[in-house]
Structure formats: structure tokens, C-alpha cells
Amino acid sequence: MYCKPKVNNGSVVIYYGTKGVMRFPTGVKISKSKDRSKKFIQWDYKNNRVSIDVPNSTDMNKIISDWLVKADNIVSEYLKDGATITADELKSNLDRLKDGKAQVKTSLFLDHYDEYMERKRVQLVERGNKSNESYKTYGTFRSTIEDYEAEHQTTLKNSDVTNNDWLNHFHSWLTIKRKKQIIHDGVIYKFKTKGNLKPASVDKRFEVLTGYFTYLKEKELIKDDNFLKRYKRNEITVTSKIKTTLSINEIHELYNYKFDNDVKENVKLIFIFSCLTGFRWKDIENFDKGFICDFKESKVYKHVAQKTKGKIGKIATIPLSKMAIEILETLNYNLKIYSNAYTNQVLHKLLKESKLFDQLTLAEDETGKNLKRYELLTMHRGRDTFITNLINTVPLHELMSYTSHEKLSTLQKYIDYSRDINPEYVSIFDEKPAN
Template identity: 20%
Template sequence: MIIKRNIIFTLESRKKDGILIIENVPIRMRVNFASKRIEFTTGYRIDAAKWDADKQRVKNGCSNKLKQSASEINASLLGYYTKIQEIFKKFEVKEIMPTQEQIKEAFNALHKPIKEEVKPKKSTPNAFYKVFNEFVRDCGRQNDWTDSTYEKFAAVKNHLMNFHDELTFDFFDEKGLNDYVTYLRDVKEMRNSTIGKQLSFLKWFLRWAFKKGIHQNNAYDSYKPKLKSTQKKIIFLTWEELNRLREFEIPTSKQALDRVRDVFLFQCFTGLRYSDVFNLRRSDIKGDHIEVTTVKTSDSLIIELNNHSKAILDKYKDVAFEDDKVLPVITNQKMNDYLKELAELAGIDEPVRQTYYRGNERIDEVTPKYALLGTHAGRRTFICNALALGIPPQVVMKWTGHSDYKAMKPYIDIADDIKANAMSKFNQL
């Protein structure tokens, strides 16, 4: 059972004396499902000018009147989004359509009731977290972190504070590191792969502070716990599924899905990430190819156009979009939701088994493919199908910007499997 829902973060619309309030505006979380709506207060406020309505996040580098940073607020919003999704998934597993009250109760069971205002703490921040803030500020500037990276480290800080709000550098000896891993596994119920990522982020911070001479405890350097894990399954569309999606006749009542399909297909035929399609301008189109500087890695790429990608560009060549953009790209979150709906309608429902570990417990989940689709599947689809067509990996890497052959290895393995299965068809003749 799949419960269709839409989770939106937006500023509350308030007026005073008939004038819309634009300063210190409450941020709300709106959950729509089954023709129902639930409104949650997030406990955060921000000026309208500091809010990015497209990304549904506070603009990078901004803060509110309580001196809460964009990274802190955005990490909390991401946490709320994740918890709500987890709640819906639990009802889906039980094949129950929840009521509004059940969703509210489940959410409040995970969080203390969200207060409208969060008052600043009167106590002096712990020195450990002061240094952590310096690390985020300095490394963020030095490495030109994106919003998502700031959000990741805000989440790291939240996990550490929930674990222990009075941490010291001396705490993280082998026992302390073991205690933290146990907390992430048993209390936060994280997968081993997620624990590994959290541990690597913490080590990065501890290593930075050690090099600065802030502490002398380098136990982190030799700490390598055994965390069973499996290679993450690459979700992509086979050539047959891609054609099925492309040729599917979208119902007249759902024509908004047509533009979503076009953007996704453009990714499938160019290998561009969502962020690069979102930023694609008409000036980037150079006749038979496109020239882009990628948002994530700042690579300068030249990607030749094929008949499929050209057809999509031609479809919108006379349509004017904001900032002279080429395609009608909506927010990543909304596009992911619409993609799942589109793929379900098109019958892309092959069961996909995903395996992961929590501690020593092996967990297998079987999910229809449409429920796993997201915008990044477009890029993966391009890579897998290009390799399966026999295009050399080094050529594909020129298009995608991959500089490390190791990163292409999982895709090459998939392409080899596709070729082997294709050869077996001769046995049927």
C-alpha cells in the first residue's frame, strides 16, 4: 500500500492592519494526504527575504532574530520531513490509511510538542560545541560547502547533543566512540552504513581539532569498528522501462506530470544531475551540444545532444521560463513525489530487494521500483544504458564528470549483467 502525500515547508501568511507581515514569520510544515491537511508549527521563525520558497529552506548564511543559523534551522526541517516520511511508511507496511489524529500522535510521540518560539539558552555553550561551530564555519568557507553539506553537519551536531550535551574531546577514547556507535544503532536505529557516515563526519571534526592543537586525544585515528554493510543498490530504468515511461499516455487530469517526465527524460538522455538541469540556461545550449559547469563538483562538461534530448529542448524552445532557464524544473522534493506517481501509473513496479544491516541484524526490504525512484535515477539510467549500449566507460565519464574509475565500477558491473542476460536470449531461438 502506498499513501500519496505531499510535505511542504512554507511561511505562515499573516497580516497586520491589512499588510502582510514579512519579518520574523513562523515556518510551518504542511502535510497533505488523502484529501486531508495537517499543519504543524516548526518552532522557527525567519524573515521572508531570508526564505527560499523554491527550496523550502532558509537561505544559506542567514539567521533569525534568535541567532539560529540557516544550517541549524534547515537541519531541523529536514529532520521533521524524515520523521513524517517514516511515520507514513509504518502505516503503509501495516496497510492502514491513517487519520489526521493518528499522524499527529505519532509525530508528537517522536518529538516533544513543537513550541511556537524557541528561547535561547541562558547557559554558556559547551566548549566542545563552540569548537564544532568554528570547524563548520572555517571548513565551510574553505571548501565552499553547499547548503546540503551544512545541513549534514547540523544534523551531526544534533546527534551529538542528543547523545550528550556536555561532551569533551577526552570523552572520545575507544570506549566513548563505542558508546556513541551503540547510541546511533540502538537509540537512533540507524543502519550500519549511516552509522559509518556519521562516524566519518565526527572523525573529520576530531582530526581538524587535533591538527589545530585544541586537544591531544587521537584515539579516533585507530578506531575502526566492524560495521557489516552491503553495496547500495543502484536504482535505474532499463531501456524497456524507459520506453514505457516515455510512451505512457498521461491522464488528462494529471497533465502536470508531463513536464516532470520531460525533465526526467532529459536527465536520462544527458546524464545531468538535478541541480544542473535546474540551473541550465539557454546560453548553455551550443547547437549540437551543451556546455555546463556542474554545481556539485564545478566540472566543466561538454555533453553532445542526441535526438531524444534535442526533441525535449525543441518542445520548450519558445516557452519563457524565469531566469532564462531551458526547462520547467520544479523543486527536487516535488519532482521526486511526482516521479513516483508517474512511474506507478506507467506500471514500473518491478519488486526491488534492498538489504542492509543494523548491528548484526540483516534486514531485507522488498519495494516496488516506482517507490524508489528519484531525480538522481535519471543520471544513473543514462550511465547504465550508455555502458550497456557499448559506449566505452572513459567516454561516459567525459559526459558525467566522473574522474575516478572506481566510481564507475558498480555501473560497469550492471552493464555486464545486462549484456549477459541479452546474450541468453539467443538460446530461445
């Protein structure tokens, strides 16, 4: 340890005394009261931290510890290069870090995670979530790592996690049920996550880990992330993700169900339109009436799907059913009414209210509780519904023209395999051959 926390007139600072003196304020303040020995009564001098009987001492000591580790890490980075950082240089580095302007190549694993979370927040919240990915997952991952560090009494560095041994250990740790809290050096730490994760939830944690590794590689903080991708591909086994879709009868039932306000009605119609066309959310946002044209006495919509725009640029030609046309007319050909997040929020409420999708599924949340169908339905399930309802009746090359898919394997990912089988298909074996 190169730096040390000290109290300076009630303010807790990080002290560094090489080539000058630095007293960097952590923002933590304690009472200025002193005992007969002229020591601050709220400071634990033996362990260099706020006394555990002080309200919010756990949070205060966490802040102090974070700044102390960052300061020590910066000093360590200089020493690796054979240089000694001065007190003024260290303070300058910490000031820049505090102001969010620092690009110090610290080796602490979580040091750049807040920046990464902000990037994901912009992608998933501000720009509208184009998938089923939830921003909440990224906060859960941070809590998971903090719990890991607390339980193992360590502060992870990039060098600690960039190897298969740690991945194996972390993988196993995720599947073990955690205690509610632990006591370390007289301080109570309450776990934020429960552990005991099932394969699908472990997969989610590794998805976040993979994305964060890619981010660290971009910033040249790690050299390679391929080992993690290989580990995830070979060691994280998840059974086919359980999804649910609407049958044709259920589409009509929902269409005929009337809700008590315009917002729910509008969201219902937008969702059903996706079920009838296979539109992704971005396609809904960019819908343009001008691309509807007549074709063989029917209406079709021709467009380049936004997801593949600039890549394959394949044109999707989607026949519009009478119900789809009715929905467009009801909405005055305006599908971009609400944000994706708000639309999904309202969708869950109206599907629950309709009681049409209350059946339990085999899908489970992280506690092992089985989810009901309405809990699995999002705007993106409209595309799955469209493909699943047509897969057995429309020639594959035709269906792929509707969806603009280039590969059959990609199309198959959208199929809802939880649908009941049709035993009539095997009746051909009962047909007697002609003499």
C-alpha cells in the same frame, strides 16, 4: 558543580555566588504557590528540579539542566586557566550564549551542534540539495546523542568522544536495540531512536559525526579529527550501496505515460532528460541553450560540469538523443522550473502512481523493511541511469568525455550493479577454434 538551580518568585534561575551574585533566568516558570513551610509546591528541593508531577516537568528540567551544565562548563574553562569568573562575567557569557552571539569555547559535545545543523540546513535546503543527503539525518543524529546521554546518565564532552575507545563503544551501542523508555531518579525518559542499526545506517551516523568533527576542528574546539576518519575507514564496513536505475525500455515506458497535471509531466520530463544526459542537479539548474551545437549531423551539449568547475574544469561533451531534444522543445528549453527538494518530492509521487517501479529491492530502511524501486529513485539516479545504460556499449574514454570524469574509478561508482547479468557474454567459450 559550581552553580545551582533555584526558584526566584516562581522563575527558575541558575544561581552563582562567587565574586558577586548571579541569578540567570532559564525561562522556566512554575506556580508561585507555596506550602505552609513557605516552599514552592512545584519545586523538588531535595533534587533541585521541577517536581515530576508537574505537567511537562521532563522538558522543563531538561532546559534547566542544559543551562546549568553550560554555566558550570564556562566556570570550569576559567578554572583550567587558573582564573575565577565573577558572577557578572558569567551572566555576560550566558547572555551572549542565549542571544546566539557567544563564541564561548565550551567543551560540551552538543553545544555547537545547532550551529552546525544550521549550516547544513542552508546547504541542503536553502541552496538546494545537490546530493542524496537528507537534512533529516542531522536531526536524527542529535536525537541519537541525546538518547546516548540519557541511557548512560552523562553529558558528553569533546574530550569524551575524541578517542577510539568511545568510538568503539558508540559503534556497538548503535547496533543494540533500545528499550522504549527508562526511569532515572523517578523521571521517565522516552527514547527518540530505536537502535538496532544495520551497517548502512551506522555509516550514516558516522558520516554526520565526521562532518561535525570537522566543524569543531574549524572552531578550534578539538585538535584532531584524523583518528575518526581512520576509524570510519577501517571499522565501518558497508556493502555496496544498493541503487536502482531505469533500463532503456523503462525510460520509454515512463516517457509515454501521461500524468494528470503539468507539474508531474514537467518533473517526469526533467528526470528523463537527466537519464538521457547524465546531468547532475546543478547542471540542470545552469542549463543554457546556447551551449547546444551541431557536430557530425547531431546535436551535442558542451559545458563544464558545475561540480568540477574551478577544480579540473574538464569540458563534458554530451550527445543529445532525439528524445532529449523533444523534451527540451516541450519545456521550451527551460529546465530550472522547481527546486531540487520539490522536484524529488513530486518525482516519488509520480513514479509510485505509474506503478512501473513497484518491485521490491534488497535495500532496507532503518527498520529492516525492504524498499520498493520508486522509493530509491531520485533526480541523482538519472546520472546513474545514463552511465549504466552506456557502460557496456560505449568505449570508456568516450563515455568519460560525456561525463567529464578524470578517473575510471569515479565513473564506476555510478554503475547500477543490481542489473541482471547477460549470460550471452560467455558464449564466446562455445565457439570452436578454426582448424
